[in-house]
Amino acid sequence: MTGERAGHLDRERHMQSYDVVVLGSGGAGLVAALAAASKGMTVGVFEKSALIGGTTAISGGGIWIPNNHVMAASGFMDNEADAHIYLDRLTHGETSPDLLRQFVKTGPEMLRFLETHSDLRFFSVDRPDYHPGWAGARNGRSVEPLPFEPGMEAGLFETLRYSTLRQPATSTESRKGLSADIIADRQRRNIRTQGSGLVAGLAQACAKAGVRFHVSNPATGLTFYGQRCTGVETANGCVSAKVGVILATGGFEWNEDMVSAFLPGFTSAPTTPPGNNGDGLRFGLEAGAAIANMTEAWWTAAYRIPGEELDGMPLTxxxxxxxxxxxxxxxxxxxxxxxxxxxxxxxxxxxxxxxxxxxxxxxxxxxxxxxxxxxxxxxxxxxxxxxxxxxxxxxxxxxxxxxxxxxxxxxxxxxxxxxxxxxxxxxxxxxxxxxxxxxxxxxxxxxxxxxxxxxxxxxxxxxxxxxxxxGNNGTKGGLKTTTHGQVIRHDGSIIGGLYACGNVAASIFGKGYPGHGGSLGPIMTAAYATGMNLGAGGIG
The missing domain is CATH 3.90.700.10 (Succinate dehydrogenase/fumarate reductase flavoprotein, catalytic domain)
Incomplete structure (x- = not known):
């Protein structure tokens, strides 16, 4: 179907033009799109699969952000200095101090932005950091969306990826147990929680802000004018990006060749949707981008039940x-x-x-x-x-x-x-x-x-x-970026018009994982900074 109003899906084949083009519709892509749209940019989100939400939609939806206003309202104390002490030990000095400083400073701002520009509301999860004995560790840094009742058009709602493995309960409710009556009522009202609730709230906010979604429309490459990225080639035609292209395509955990090259000896058992084939990473490499942290992933213990599948591939x-x-x-x-x-x-x-x-x-x-x-x-x-x-x-x-x-x-x-x-x-x-x-x-x-x-x-x-x-919940290695999300070449120069956030960009946490939501926290913060930068006209 093709919609005429902002936020509708668009499957027409023709030359299109946006201020900002976002490849990928997970948490990073949606936050970046919302931030850019909030500044008046026209934004198109292009998703290779038929569903919006990526890995975020089937995740627990936790967001690890030190010193945020939600934890403060719940009585949990924190400060930037302790966050840096904790992260310095976690990252072993292998991460750019500028990127860590930006995360700690901008993360709380990102959360406030989401509560201002969407109908999402968050609660502080009463659980400790994953290394509670370390200096600077805290309780309550992880936040999660409250149960979300979508109010969007049916066509958009039907494209939202949903985890059938999770009941419509928050992580806290799941641990304590939720009555069958409440679960049935939430299912009847299409209430979403955890990662699927986060995606529903972000997609709804994007639609209201004028963002257009293009599903089942994979990108096949980037277009350049001289040294500057000016758009993308997609299955449905060429798309021009007047200000910039944001790569938010996820990791490379489903790409056997890349896994073999960068994670030698590792037999991949990803828990993520099979679409994470390293497309954005490949586009960046072809443009001369530098990469980092390529031997790391969001590791986990995993299991498979014979016969279970997700998007036609074994479900982990x-x-x-x-x-x-x-x-x-x-x-x-x-x-x-x-x-x-x-x-x-x-x-x-x-x-x-x-x-x-x-x-x-x-x-x-x-x-x-x-x-x-x-x-x-x-x-x-x-x-x-x-x-x-x-x-x-x-x-x-x-x-x-x-x-x-x-x-x-x-x-x-x-x-x-x-x-x-x-x-x-x-x-x-x-x-x-x-x-x-x-x-x-x-x-x-x-x-x-x-x-x-x-x-x-x-x-x-x-x-x-x-x-x-x-198993793994996605890869951590990817394109090197600046604090503005710009993709960097090996010589430190900027690839004009090209930006990256999410698992396609190198994780700022290196080998580490700070706490519940330790993957979504930094990538959503980087996506917000990237989108706001492009909303201001872009740098580079």
Whole structure:
């Protein structure tokens, strides 16, 4: 369908012209488009898939922003100095100080902008930073959208990507439980939460601001006049950008060649939509852009249920809470634990990339979540509720030895590991990895279990195992940019008219992940700064 009013979808094939062209419709692309439109720019958002929202739409929707007004209103104290102390340790001095300063200073401004220019409202999530023992760490820096009831035209609403894996509940409501009546009422009213709520609010605000969306319209390249980017070539024709082109196309985690080149030895199991093939990264490289942080991703532990798909590709899910709950462990082929299972998913995910030169292999691949019948009957595991029998893909055995043989892992190693772990559970202290001994680990524990809510014995057969894959929530490496979002060449010069934000740009956090929403926080802030810059006429 083709709409005549701003915000409608447009699938006509003809030469078009905008002040600003945005490639990609995830959180970064939508924020950049809204910021530019708020300054009077005409903006076109071009999305290669049939759905708007990208990875953001299926995410938890958390946004990590230090010293923001939402956390202050909830009684959480913070300041810029402590944020810098925390981030300096997180980034190991590998990130431009200018980019870090911009993030800390501009992030709160971005959040206020969203509440002013959209119907989104946010709440502060009562959870700690992922390294709560570090100097400068705080509670409440993560914010999340309140449940959002869309009020947009049906055509636009129908194009919004929606995660069928999440109930219409905030992360806080999901942990505490939400009544079936409330869930049914929200579903009837099309209320969106978490990442899908964030995308719905941003898309609605963009439409009201005059932004036009072009779905199922992939870009095939950039156009230049001399050394300046002047537009894009798309499947439906050429599009001129009078002020600038913003690349917000996501990462490269679904591009096998790029994964092989930049993440050697890593078998990718992305939790993201399959459209993240590194298109924008390729466009930037062809234009001579510099790149950074290419060996990093937003790592996670993940699992796959046979037969499940997303956009025609295998669906990968994050594994988080069942790793921290009492009565489970994760082991490698030696039957040994190798990480604090209750640590942040990014830090835990990095443990899959450890290479043992003696064995000449990645010793923690594959890995297995091991638990017993008591755990199975108490908690949901890999999306299977306690009331549901174990499916065929969940390995089951009457004894630990039988289970180890089924998994082709060391039975002796597994028995020794569980004996050792059971002693820790009774004592309440994990002598190997300190699981459940900081407030972050306890966040996903079971408060009814003592003395340690993250430790429980594994003793009641039958025993179970689920394969844990080295997954990622997107890649962190990408194009180098300035604080204005301009794409930089290897010699430090600017590629005129070309901008980047989101996972197509190099992450300012390097290897690290500061807290819940640590990916969306900086990319939305950078997108806001980029859009506002173009709204002022652009630089370069």
């Amino acid at each position: 899910r994050n594994m988080v809470r069942e790793l921290a709950l009492p009565g489970s462990i994760m082991v490698n082929s030696r039957g040994e634990r190798f990480v604090n299972e209750a640590s942040s998913y990014n830090d835990l995910g990095m443990s899959f990339n450890i290479f043992d030169p003696g064995a000449f292999s990645y010793i923690n691949r594959p890995a297995w979540l091991i638990f017993d019948n008591a755990f199975k009957n108490r908690y949901a595991v890999a999306s299977i509720p306690p009331t549901q029998p174990a499916p065929n893909w969940m390995h089951t055995a009457a004894s630990l030895t039988e289970l180890a043989n089924k998994l082709s892992i060391s039975a002796e190693g597994l028995r020794a590991t569980i004996d050792r772990f059971n002693g820790y559970a009774l004592d309440g202290h994990d002598q190997d990895f300190s699981r459940g001994e900081d407030v972050h680990g306890l966040y996903y524990g079971d408060p009814e279990i003592t003395p340690n809510p993250c430790l429980g014995v594994i003793s009641e057969g039958p025993f179970y195992a689920v394969e844990v894959a080295p």
